[in-house]
Amino acid sequence: MTQSYDCLVIGAGFAGAVAARELAERGGKRVLVLERRNHIAGNAYDLPDEAGVVIHQYGPHIFHTRDRRVYDYLSRFTRWRDYQHRVVANVHGVEMPVPFNLTSLELAFGKEKAQRLEEKLIAQYGAEEKVTILDLRKNEDPEISALADYVYENVFLHYTMKQWDQSPEEIDPNTTARVPVFLSRDDRYFQDPWQGMPLDGYTALFRNLLDHPNITVELGVDARTRLTLHEGGVELDGVPFPGIVIYTGAVDELFGCRYGRLPYRTLEFRFETHPVEWYQSHGTVNYTVSEPWTRITEFKYLTGQELPDRTTIAKEISHAYTGAEGETPYYAIINPANNALYAQYRTLCSNLGQFYLLGRLAEYKYYNMDAIVARALSLCDDLLQRKE
């Protein structure tokens, strides 16, 4: 009987699963989770493929955070495998660390010139500092400006065109700022104090998160088939639902895309299993000047799975999201026009009663996993303090 629930959560990714757990455990609420896919864990879902290699079906996920609360919270549901992600760019056959750093500088320009550039860069920006490519390109020193052009051309321009079908100047500057030039020899992709992989995988972490007597999960259910939205509230299965509703899907879909579709990029993952122990030199190799794919990830580096005779990789190819059956919206295309369209949809939700938008899709933002966990915890802090 659906009406025996206090709260409804739509989506069993990080946003939905953490919110459900908090409402159930801290708030003592009976929570129904509806998930459209036939599995939990959202885009973090992992599973063994046909060759027995553990893969991430919706793209490689590496956990990293500087938020102690998030790390401690998730540590209740998983142990961790220490893993520091390292990425190289394949630049005309030469592999150099990304983010572009002092080692990359030497590989690109040779020891002597690199030494001179390093001194100049450190004098201007400071050792161990991070500088975005767009800022570096503003530098007026001719040698630094030539270096910035090199990095722009060989690391950012073609990769960004493949990923977004737009140049680095056209996309939201926060996006390229995720991968700044790093005046360091630290060749890790992230510098967060806590990083790693769930020891038994993400799906196991989610199983533990959702394993609570107050939580019921129904898989393979598109919530839109069960919900009716009307002025002032929602109905579940045709009966007014008076409790909290947390929605973590794409907000335009809730309203039949009545103002037009929110633009997203989608990805095609080409999985390949090869009869070798290792396929490539690092967990991820970015193809920044060649090939139709942006990057190739070899999952065994991430998971630590030991298999001497086979390995599975995924090539990522980006496309415009059309909303066609089976396509997944992965990246919001953040710009003023799209944000304004999003705001129109958000306004429609504001008169649905206790209805909350939470998550990377529902908030139309470029959030990492840790940011979503933090947002779910903080929304539940607010909801549970509020007397109903």
Ligand code: FAD
């Ligand atoms: P999701 O995981 O998308 O979950 C939303 C869920 O809602 C889905 O399961 C969906 O099926 C369900 N749903 C939607 N609509 C409905 C409906 N109508 N009815 C029922 N269910 C519905 N972050 C990192 O921190 N590190 C990484 O390395 C990293 N790598 C990434 C790589 C890729 C390719 C992508 C796309 C993202 C990556 N992220 C990474 C980001 C990470 O995936 C997100 O931060 C996180 O998954 C967001 O969780 P969520 O719950 O908001 O969304």
Ligand code: UDP
């Ligand atoms: N980027 C790039 N070259 C790279 C790596 C990143 O141009 O080698 C740019 C690109 O625009 C990309 C953005 O930086 O979309 C963010 O990269 P990140 O690796 O954080 O993307 P994600 O893992 O979220 O796909």
